[in-house]
Amino acid sequence: MSETKGGRAIVSSAHLISDQAAELSEFEFGLNMAVNAYHRWIVRCMAAAGQEGLGALDVLVLHLVNHREREKRLSDLCFLLNMEDSHVVNYSLKKLAKQELIIARRRGKESFYATTDTGQAACQRYRDIREDCLIASHAALGHDNHEIGEAARMLRVLSGLYDQAARAAASL
Numbered sequence: 001m002s003e004t005k006g007g008r009a010i011v012s013s014a015h016l017i018s019d020q021a022a023e024l025s026e027f028e029f030g031l032n033m034a035v036n037a038y039h040r041w042i043v044r045c046m047a048a049a050g051q052e053g054l055g056a057l058d059v060l061v062l063h064l065v066n067h068r069e070r071e072k073r074l075s076d077l078c079f080l081l082n083m084e085d086s087h088v089v090n091y092s093l094k095k096l097a098k099q100e101l102i103i104a105r106r107r108g109k110e111s112f113y114a115t116t117d118t119g120q121a122a123c124q125r126y127r128d129i130r131e132d133c134l135i136a137s138h139a140a141l142g143h144d145n146h147e148i149g150e151a152a153r154m155l156r157v158l159s160g161l162y163d164q165a166a167r168a169a170a171s172l
Contacts, residue, residue, distance in 0.1 A: 027158070045133070049125035051101070057081075059126075061092040062115070065102050066123045071112035082159065 017025045039056035046052075046059045054062070064080050065072050074093065078086050093113055096102045101119035104111045115123065 041134070045126055045129050046122070048129050049122050051099070051122045053099075054095075055092075057088065058092045058095055061089060062096055062101055062119060063123060063126075065093075065096070065113045066115040066120060069114075071105065071114045073110055073112055077113075082163070 013025065013028075016028075042059045043054065043056055046054050046062075060081065061077060064077055072080075074086055074090055077089050077093075078084070081089065083089055093102065093104070096119070097104055097113075100116055101122060102113050103116050104113055106112075
């Protein structure tokens with residue numbers, strides 16, 4: 001079993017620890033903490049940027065719609081978010097459109113979404129606040145950006161592992 005300073009692994013569900021991969025339970029616990037902290041951060045950062053009342057998914061969808069200033073379809077957004085529940089993403093799109101942060105344009109049977117000037121400005125204010133509050137703190141800690149890149153790579157690898165396991169579980 002994985003050891004820490006106190007001699008025990010830090011896990012949220014001790015009954016799930018495997019002798020073959022105790023570290024995976026530690027990772028899951030850390031991932032849950034990181035996801036919740038990240039969601040709290042992005043909601044508060046967007047509120048500081050002047051867009052209160054958005055949830056974490058709403059903020060993520062807004063940034064994805066704004067990404068590279070290219071229109072996106074619902075299916076594109078679901079793919080980028082790795083989400084199967086398109087109705088949840090669609091709800092965020094409607095919420096963002098109601099707040100005039102994005103606009104939908106119909107082409108044939110599909111809707112394409114783009115940020116409005118207001119949405120683009122909100123994303124820019126978010127970026128500025130992110131630089132001041134997050135990036136400056138990260139730099140002050142002296143962390144190596146290479147380590148962050150490696151962590152990101154590992155998260156992508158593990159997301160594939162979890163996706164594969166989800167497909168296997170769905171077939172049981």
